[in-house]
Amino acid sequence: MALIELRDVSKVYGFGEASTLALDEVDLTITKGEFIAVMGPSGSGKTTLLNVIGLLDRPTHGSYILGKKPVSQLRVRQRSKLRRDRIGFVFQSYNLIQRLNVLENVALPLAYRGMTPVRRWRAASDMLERVGLRDREYFLPRHLSSGQAQRVAVARALINKPSIIIADEPTGNLDSFDSKVVMELFADIHRQGNTILLVTHNPELTRYANRVIYMYDGSIVGDEKTAIGSLARGARRIYFNRHKRTPEDITAGVSALMHEVPGKEVTSAPKRRRRAKRKTRRSKSATR
Amino acid sequence: MFSGNFKAAVSSLRASKWRSLLTMMGIIIGITLVVTIVSLGEGLKRQVTGQINQLGSDVLTVRSGKLVSRDKKGQVQSVNILSLFDSSTLTAKDVAALRAVRSAESVTPMAFVTSTVSSSSGELNNAYVLGTSPTLPDLLHQQIAYGSFFTAGSNQKFAVIGPNIAHKLYGALNPVAHTINISGQSYIISGVLKESPGGLLSVGQTDFNSAVFIPFEHAANLTGGSVNIVQILLKSKAGDTGATIRDARRVLLANHKDREDFSVLKQEELLDVVNSVVNRLTGFVSAIAAISLLVGGIGIMSIMLASVSERTREIGIRKAIGASNRQILNQFLVEGLVLTLSGGLVGVIISLLIFVILRLYTDLNPAITPAIMISAVLVAVVVGVIFSIAPALKAARKDPIQALRGD
Numbered sequence: 001m002a003l004i005e006l007r008d009v010s011k012v013y014g015f016g017e018a019s020t021l022a023l024d025e026v027d028l029t030i031t032k033g034e035f036i037a038v039m040g041p042s043g044s045g046k047t048t049l050l051n052v053i054g055l056l057d058r059p060t061h062g063s064y065i066l067g068k069k070p071v072s073q074l075r076v077r078q079r080s081k082l083r084r085d086r087i088g089f090v091f092q093s094y095n096l097i098q099r100l101n102v103l104e105n106v107a108l109p110l111a112y113r114g115m116t117p118v119r120r121w122r123a124a125s126d127m128l129e130r131v132g133l134r135d136r137e138y139f140l141p142r143h144l145s146s147g148q149a150q151r152v153a154v155a156r157a158l159i160n161k162p163s164i165i166i167a168d169e170p171t172g173n174l175d176s177f178d179s180k181v182v183m184e185l186f187a188d189i190h191r192q193g194n195t196i197l198l199v200t201h202n203p204e205l206t207r208y209a210n211r212v213i214y215m216y217d218g219s220i221v222g223d224e225k226t227a228i229g230s231l232a233r234g235a236r237r238i239y240f241n242r243h244k245r246t247p248e249d250i251t252a253g254v255s256a257l258m259h260e261v262p263g264k265e266v267t268s269a270p271k272r273r274r275r276a277k278r279k280t281r282r283s284k285s286a287t288r
Numbered sequence: 289m290f291s292g293n294f295k296a297a298v299s300s301l302r303a304s305k306w307r308s309l310l311t312m313m314g315i316i317i318g319i320t321l322v323v324t325i326v327s328l329g330e331g332l333k334r335q336v337t338g339q340i341n342q343l344g345s346d347v348l349t350v351r352s353g354k355l356v357s358r359d360k361k362g363q364v365q366s367v368n369i370l371s372l373f374d375s376s377t378l379t380a381k382d383v384a385a386l387r388a389v390r391s392a393e394s395v396t397p398m399a400f401v402t403s404t405v406s407s408s409s410g411e412l413n414n415a416y417v418l419g420t421s422p423t424l425p426d427l428l429h430q431q432i433a434y435g436s437f438f439t440a441g442s443n444q445k446f447a448v449i450g451p452n453i454a455h456k457l458y459g460a461l462n463p464v465a466h467t468i469n470i471s472g473q474s475y476i477i478s479g480v481l482k483e484s485p486g487g488l489l490s491v492g493q494t495d496f497n498s499a500v501f502i503p504f505e506h507a508a509n510l511t512g513g514s515v516n517i518v519q520i521l522l523k524s525k526a527g528d529t530g531a532t533i534r535d536a537r538r539v540l541l542a543n544h545k546d547r548e549d550f551s552v553l554k555q556e557e558l559l560d561v562v563n564s565v566v567n568r569l570t571g572f573v574s575a576i577a578a579i580s581l582l583v584g585g586i587g588i589m590s591i592m593l594a595s596v597s598e599r600t601r602e603i604g605i606r607k608a609i610g611a612s613n614r615q616i617l618n619q620f621l622v623e624g625l626v627l628t629l630s631g632g633l634v635g636v637i638i639s640l641l642i643f644v645i646l647r648l649y650t651d652l653n654p655a656i657t658p659a660i661m662i663s664a665v666l667v668a669v670v671v672g673v674i675f676s677i678a679p680a681l682k683a684a685r686k687d688p689i690q691a692l693r694g695d
Contacts, residue, residue: 051689054608056607056608056688056689057689076612076613077612077613077614080607080610080611080612080613081610081612083608083609083610084609084610084611084612085610089608089609091608091692095601095604095605095608095692096605097602097605097606099296099299099300099303100296108606108609109609109610111292112606112609112610112611112612112615113610117292156609157609160610
C-alpha cells in the first residue's frame, strides 16, 4: 500500500533569474514499511525532498498524497497537525532544546498534542528505555555524548508513533561506533514495521535500507532495491524474526552493542514459544 | 499546555536572571508608584470622608465660588474644582446675615490665616490659625484633651491649639493657661484638642492637629481687617435642610448683589466635591506614574524581540516536531505575561513596604485595599499581553526551514 506518492513534484526557490530548481518533477512512491536511503551530492535536492515529504515545505508544482489524502496545498495549521501526528524528524545536529532535560525533550511532541504532563513523561520514560537511555532522563543535552544525543532525538521522533520517520544525515556528526548504534536503532525500528526515509552520504549505511534512491540536480536518477530489499517479503520476515542462537546473533542489535559500554547488560532476544503440534489422523493412529 | 508554557517561561527567565530582573524594573517601578499614589489618594479620601460624615446630615457648608453646576431639579451635574482655588468671596457680613436666618440653629465660620506662632520655648512659622466660633467642637464632634474651648462673648483673647502644636511648642508640658504669641498678639491657651482625623481638603482645608483656633472676631486683627473665610457651617433646625438652604441662598444673594459666587452644599454634595477633587488629583498623578509602566512595557517588548531572535533555532525545532503557530504564539505570550506578572507582584510588595514606612514615620495615612492590589496586578498582566503580542507574532510566523538554519 502506497503511503507516500509524489507526482511531478517541483520546488523552485526565488524568482526570475535568481530562481533555483531544487526539485525537478520528481515522481516517487513509498510503501508502508520501507526503509529508503537517499543519496546524492550536495545540492542535489535531498534535503528539499525530505522537507516536502515532511510537510515543512510546500511543493511549487505537483501533487503530494500522504496516506491517500492530498496534502500539498494544506494550510500551515493543518500541516503542523499532520507533522505532529504522522511524521518524526531526526536531524544531523540532533536539534535538542538545550534548556530542557532529556525527558522533557522527548515528551515535547506529546505536549503539543495536549497530553497531561504525567502521562507524557511516563511515555517519554518508556521510549528512553527503548533506546537505552533511561538513566539519562534528567540530564541536559549538553551533558550527553553525540551518540546519546542522537538517540534522544530518535526517541523524540518516535514518541508520537509516527507513520514516517525522516532522518536527515543522522550519523553526519557521529563517530563510527555511535553511527553503528544509531543505525542499529533505525534497523530495530524498521523491523517493527515503521517507514523510514534517511538521507546519507555514507554508502555503507545503505545496507540497513531496503531501497536506495540516487538524486542529482533535483531529479531522481536511480532507484534500486538493496540486498535486504530484494528478499521476498516472507523471507525478509524470517530474516528479521529468526531465533537468535549464534554468538554473532547475540552481539547484534542495539542492546548487544550497549554491552560494550561499561555497566550495561546484554538483553538477549526473547525465546519463542513453540506451537504445540496438531495431532493428525496418522499420528493418532501411530500412538494407538 | 498553559502549565507547560508557564514552567518553560519560568525556566527561561531563570536562565537569564539579571536580564529578566532589569526588564522587570520598569514594571516594578510603575506599579509601585501607581499603587502608592492611589493608596495615598484613597487614604486622603477616607480621612476627609470620615470628618465630613462626622458633621451629620443636618449640617450645610457654605463655600466661596460656584463649586457645582446643578440641573433644573437642583441635582448636582458637575463639579468645578478650580473654584476651590479662587480667593474667598465670603465676608463677615455674610456670617452676620446667616446668623439672622431663623432656620439655622448655629452658624460656624472658619476664617483661615497663616501666622507665626511662638511661645517661650519655641516658634512656628506659617502655622494655621483658624478664626471660628465656640460651636465648632460640637459640630465636628471634636473632643478636647485638656482645658476647654473658648466661649462666646468673652473679651479675653483665648486660643485652643491642636496636639501637634502643643507637642512642638511645649513638649510634654500641659500648655493650658500658658501664653501663646500669634503674629505679635498674646493669647491664653484655654484648651488642647484631642487627635483629630481632619486632613487636607477636609473641613476648613486644615489639619486640625496642627492648627490654632481663635475667636472669629479676633481673626481680622491678625490680618489688618480682611479675613479669608474658607467656609461657613450651618446647622439646620429640626433637620430641615431644605428651608435652611433656601434662606441661606436668599440672604447671601442679597449680600452679593444677586451674584451667585458661593455654594451652599449638603453633606453628600460636599462629599461629591471632595471625592471629585481627590479622584482627579489621584488620577492625574497616577497617569504620570503610569508613564513608567509604558516605558516598562516597551522594555519588555524590546527584550522579548531579542529573545525571539536568539531562539530562532528553538522555534524551528518546535515547529518541526509539530508545534502550530498558535502554540508558539502562546508560549511567548506566556513568557511576557510571567515577566510582567512577576514585576507586578514585586511592585505590590514594595508598595506594601512603603505603606508601612509612611504609616510609621510620617503623618500620611495611605490606605491599600485588596481592590487596589488586584487592579495593579491586572494592569501588569494587561501590559504584559499588549507588549508581548508583537514578539510572539514574530515568533509564530517564522518559517521552520529558515529557523532551523538559524536565520
